[in-house]
Amino acid sequence: MSKLRAFSSPQLDQMSTGNGETSSLEGVASNVMVLLKLIQEQNKAAIEENNGRSPQPVAGMLAILDYVRNRIEKAHNSIGKKREAELRRCNTELRRSNIPPHGIRPPDAAGEEKARQRKELMASSAAKKSLEVMCSSLGKEKEIMAMELARKVGEVAGLEELVNDLKAQNASLLAKVLTCAAEHRDKKSAGAERVPEPTGNNAAALQERNRTLSEQLLKSFSILSGIC
Numbered sequence: 001m002s003k004l005r006a007f008s009s010p011q012l013d014q015m016s017t018g019n020g021e022t023s024s025l026e027g028v029a030s031n032v033m034v035l036l037k038l039i040q041e042q043n044k045a046a047i048e049e050n051n052g053r054s055p056q057p058v059a060g061m062l063a064i065l066d067y068v069r070n071r072i073e074k075a076h077n078s079i080g081k082k083r084e085a086e087l088r089r090c091n092t093e094l095r096r097s098n099i100p101p102h103g104i105r106p107p108d109a110a111g112e113e114k115a116r117q118r119k120e121l122m123a124s125s126a127a128k129k130s131l132e133v134m135c136s137s138l139g140k141e142k143e144i145m146a147m148e149l150a151r152k153v154g155e156v157a158g159l160e161e162l163v164n165d166l167k168a169q170n171a172s173l174l175a176k177v178l179t180c181a182a183e184h185r186d187k188k189s190a191g192a193e194r195v196p197e198p199t200g201n202n203a204a205a206l207q208e209r210n211r212t213l214s215e216q217l218l219k220s221f222s223i224l225s226g227i228c
Contacts, residue, residue: 028071035064181217 038061188210 028068031064031068035061035068038064177217184213184217 042058042061
């Protein structure tokens with residue numbers, strides 16, 4: 001504990017009053033070393049005695065920290081003031097250098113502004129033309145699609161008309177077939193009454209022919225019915 005008290009307030013008072021008004025960082029490194037040594041000894045004392053930190057070395061360490069912080073702040077402020085003075089001097093020199101000599105005219109700012117506006121106008125005109133071309137192309141595509149749609153509608157209408165015509169023709173054919181079938185049945189019945197019943201091979205041939213014709217008529221009738 002005697003070592004801890006050796007770095008207490010007397011030495012700190014001497015540090016704070018020696019060069020308090022200076023802004024350099026001289027002596028800060030040595031004070032940091034002293035602070036590290038105090039921290040190490042405080043840790044050793046806390047481990048050996050197991051009774052916590054004593055207030056006097058803690059106060060000394062805090063005083064060293066305040067001293068180091070003040071010195072760093074003063075040095076930082078001094079550097080900032082120097083940089084500010086240098087910047088003011090540089091700005092003054094730049095303003096002086098920007099003043100054109102006697103007889104030399106400065107660059108035409110109005111001409112540069114006109115050139116910039118001219119470029120912007122040309123870019124706007126080019127964009128406008130591009131949009132007009134795009135809109136024209138879209139309009140042409142729309143017209144083509146409308147014409148194609150109208151053509152498809154016409155084709156569908158023509159197909160519907162053709163289907164209706166086919167249905168009418170099928171109905172007419174079906175009516176004719178039914179009429180022919182009825183006439184055939186009438187003729188068959190009338191012929192059977194007038195003509196004597198054939199015998200032998202002739203009768204069998206007539207029956208086979210009638211059966212074939214009847215089957216064909218029935219097939220035609222069923223096909224026409226399915227179509228209608």
